[in-house]
Structures are given as structure tokens and as C-alpha cells.
Amino acid sequence: MTSQPRDLVYNPLAVTVSMSGKHDSTEVEIFGQAYNVRGEGDPDYLTELAQFVDARMREVAAEVATVDPMKIAILAALNIADEFSRYRKQRQSAADWIERTEEISERLSKVTS
Numbered sequence: 155m156t157s158q159p160r161d162l163v164y165n166p167l168a169v170t171v172s173m174s175g176k177h178d179s180t181e182v183e184i185f186g187q188a189y190n191v192r193g194e195g196d197p198d199y200l201t202e203l204a205q206f207v208d209a210r211m212r213e214v215a216a217e218v219a220t221v222d223p224m225k226i227a228i229l230a231a232l233n234i235a236d237e238f239s240r241y242r243k244q245r246q247s248a249a250d251w252i253e254r255t256e257e258i259s260e261r262l263s264k265v266t267s
Contacts, residue, residue, distance in 0.1 A: 159188035185211045185223055210234055 159181055179190045180197040182204035191200050210230040215221075218229065 159190045184208045185215075185226070187223070207234075 178197065179192045180200045182189050182191055182201055184204050184207050189204070191204070193200065207230065210233060211223075211226050214229045214233065215226050218226065220226065
């Protein structure tokens with residue numbers, strides 16, 4: 155059952171609405187609740203994000219005993235934050251490895267020159 159859409163503002167750079175006040179609204183559904191999301195972002199991208207969050211909430215709901223949507227949302231947010239943090243650490247580790255490899259390559263170039 156979908157209730158009346160709630161208005162949310164999406165701005166990837168800040169939580170507040172831009173001073174222009176011009177925002178297109180995109181209706182999305184997350185965990186059975188409709189939301190009007192306003193922002194400068196691409197509507198298809200906002201829909202994709204909403205589908206991602208919805209899928210994560212449904213995964214969590216299938217694994218936990220609670221039916222409280224707030225608790226499910228918090229657990230889904232923690233799962234998403236964990237995944238993001240792991241990705242960021244892996245990316246940093248790869249960047250560090252590339253930097254070390256470039257330093258070694260430069261040293262070898264100096265030695266062999």
C-alpha cells in the first residue's frame with residue numbers, strides 16, 4: 155500500500171536546498187513508501203538510488219525479525235555505509251600500491267640510465 159508521497163530534497167553536495175529554489179521533483183518508492191525527491195540530480199539517477207535503497211531494505215527485512223521500517227532503514231544504511239567504507243579503503247590501498255610502484259619504477263629508471 156502506497157501512501158501520499160513525502161517531499162524530500164536531494165542535493166549531492168549539501169543537505170540544504172540551493173538558493174535558486176528551482177528543483178525538479180521525481181517520485182520514487184522505497185520500501186512501499188512514495189517520496190517526491192527534489193534536486194538538481196538526474197531523475198533516472200535518483201530513481202536508481204531509490205531502487206538500490208529499496209533493494210537493501212528488502213534484503214535486511216528478509217533477514218531480521220523486526221518489521222519496524224525505521225529499524226530496517228537504519229540497518230540497511232549501516233550495511234550500505236559498511237560497503238562504501240570497505241570500497242573506499244580498497245581504493246585507497248590500490249592508490250597507495252600504484253604510488254609505491256611508480257616510485258620504484260622511477261628509482262629503477264635512474265639506476266638503469
